[in-house]
Amino acid sequence: MAIILVIAGFDPTGGAGLQADLKTITVLGEVGLTVATALTVQDTQGVEASYVVEKKIVKQQLDRLFSDFSIDAVKIGMLPNAEMVNFIGERLSQHHLPHIVIDPVIRAKKGFILNKATEALVKLFPLAELITPNLDEIEVFLGKKPESLEEMKEAAKKLKNFGAKAILVKGGELKTATDVLFDGSDFYIWEVTKRQLKPVHGTGCVLSSAIATFLAKGLSLPEAVGKAKKFITLAIEGALSVGKGNLLSHPYA
Numbered sequence: 001m002a003i004i005l006v007i008a009g010f011d012p013t014g015g016a017g018l019q020a021d022l023k024t025i026t027v028l029g030e031v032g033l034t035v036a037t038a039l040t041v042q043d044t045q046g047v048e049a050s051y052v053v054e055k056k057i058v059k060q061q062l063d064r065l066f067s068d069f070s071i072d073a074v075k076i077g078m079l080p081n082a083e084m085v086n087f088i089g090e091r092l093s094q095h096h097l098p099h100i101v102i103d104p105v106i107r108a109k110k111g112f113i114l115n116k117a118t119e120a121l122v123k124l125f126p127l128a129e130l131i132t133p134n135l136d137e138i139e140v141f142l143g144k145k146p147e148s149l150e151e152m153k154e155a156a157k158k159l160k161n162f163g164a165k166a167i168l169v170k171g172g173e174l175k176t177a178t179d180v181l182f183d184g185s186d187f188y189i190w191e192v193t194k195r196q197l198k199p200v201h202g203t204g205c206v207l208s209s210a211i212a213t214f215l216a217k218g219l220s221l222p223e224a225v226g227k228a229k230k231f232i233t234l235a236i237e238g239a240l241s242v243g244k245g246n247l248l249s250h251p252y253a
């Protein structure tokens, strides 16, 4: 059985963050370990606040997990500030963990800033087998938001220089509706199929934890991304309208 460590934020709706990651890993039949870096206050209508978890607690939790489990993959989500980013970077380097997938979370769909330390976040990229930015995140890292498939490919090449082994550019919001994977030599392109009329909350979280899970199961990176894409498409098609705002992603196998 594969064990996937998730280091991310807590979202009480469970549509995004740690619980969405854990649901994903669970329905894919593997074991998820979860360490919270921040506790957010939010519902389907948006994020109201975010409270950073004390570094001492994160450290203690990680120490226990590292000494008890043999970890097969890591998914990094929301890291609220530079102190947390740097601390997680140190820990990951010390433990030489396999298959690190970083979802470089910066802002919620409705605008709330979830990470206030994007420069520090970039320094973690060399640890990653894959980073999964969306177009808004690319704008923060590169200063320009890609507007076409060609620009997405250019952005992936530029982001590669920050040191991650591979980049998945998520272009679901573009007319071309494609996702682009660049591993330093080849491009792989997936059409984004079904869309929902309302935004779906937590899609980036579910996708990146599904990729980490498939990598932990031993799939190659393009295979893992391809299977995770199918999985997130189902989670979007089956998204739940349970609150007054965005739909909630609904991972199921």
Ligand code: PLP
Pocket (backbone or CB within 6 Å): 008, 009, 010, 011, 016, 017, 018, 040, 047, 077, 078, 105, 107, 108, 109, 110, 114, 200, 201, 202, 203, 204, 205
């Ligand atoms: N809350 C947490 C804890 C998250 O990790 C994320 C995204 O990664 C969000 C909220 C934002 O989700 P959305 O982009 O669907 O608004």
